[in-house]
Amino acid sequence: MPLKSLVARLPYPSPAVQRVLAIAAVITQGGIGVTGSIVRVTGSGLGCPTWPQCFPGSMFPVEHPELSAVTQWIEFGNRLLTGLVIVVAGLCVLAAWRIQLDQPSRRRLVALAWTMPLGVVAQAVIGGMTVLTGLLWWTVAIHFLASTPLVWLAFMLLRAFREGDERPRWLIEPLGRKLMVALVALLGAVLVAGTVVTGAGPHGGDPDTPRLDAPIDLLAKVHGGLLVAFLVVLAVLGLNFSRTGVPSPLWRRYTVLWVLALAQGGLGSLQYALGIPEALVSFHVLGSALVIVATAALWCATRDRGPVPARTPEPAPVLATAD
Template identity: 70%
Template sequence: MQLSSLVARLPYPSHAVQRALAVAAIITQGGIGVTGSIVRVTGSGLGCPTWPQCFPGSMTPVEHPEYAMLNQWVEYGNRLLTFVVVAVAAACVVVAWRVFLDHPGRTRLLALAWVMPAGVVVQALIGGITVMTHLLWWTVAIHFLASTILVWLAVLLHRAFTEGDEPPRPRVPTRSRPVLGALVAALAGTL
């Protein structure tokens, strides 16, 4: 049986469910960024010195003379949150797919939903590289920037869930668009 036909059998998600999942995507993507920052601030980035295992032969923290247990658990907690992010991302894909099946014009919604799990995979790979390079500053910076981009895309996903099927219409007045563009450029430069 085709996966599309299984998704089509699901009940059509209410607008409340769609919005709740989109908000959950924003919260989990932002949350993983915050916990990643806590890892960095506490110096816990090598609390689990290998990837994907915490220590060779163990997925979880173990007593080790070189690594404080607090640092291990901070890093391990950040890694565990990834599973929540994956679950929310997967739910976003299923719900967006279900909406798309009834409204084939909603390709933007489906594409943004698929970015969420793809982003998790990319972030896991970047995180692995970051650990394997012993936290080289530029790998940490890329890891953080990827998180900020995923939060932004989660906000766009929220917007896509609430758009409806009508043709798009500009909401920012024409005279304000250059200011908005300058703000976006300034934020990108800051990041």
């Protein structure tokens, strides 16, 4: 039986199911970055020294004189979480595909859903490269940065379940559009700079991992400076909103982004002042995921793609009958 026929037999996902699946995608895509940071700050990055197996000949941790069981299971647990991410991603694809069978115009929804499992596969390959190269700082940076667009796309998928597929219509004036684009670009720059600071910092994922030989004080100032630029653009964007007038939902998302960005900046300053304690590093990674989601929410609120198309169920197959 063709796969399309099997998907057509699935119940049509209700709006509540669609929302739960998309929110689960956002949480798992952001959460895998947080658990990865826990692996890094606890020095468990090589708890499983091979990939895709944990040890040669075993997919699971085995007793090893040079590795503690805790270290092994922290790294192995992070790998197991990838399985949950794959399950959620697969369910998102099935839900989107089932919807498209009744609403053929929802091609964008299906395309966004497919970015979830494809992104997991890409992350698994990058993760393998990270382990096999001994956690070189730039491979760890790529591993984290690869997860950031997936968090963004997961939120876009959440939005796509609740909107149409018309050509996006901006709800703000041209200057506001340029400021929004600049804001997103600066967010990317802040994230990249943050991974460079991490590369020169003390938490490499393994005590013997070589670090980036660069002055961390200077790197931290560049990272902080980019965040200040992000906040300045955000402030100018708010002035533009006040001058031109925007819907109240957009103002709410704008306010949430301000709160999260300020909190993230304060947390970064605190962890630097305290000597980069392990727990604050993971909270900072969580904060970055929240800022990505809040920025994506603001971006989506500035554009309109029309209402969700009406559902037109495919006709049931006609069974042949004898004369």
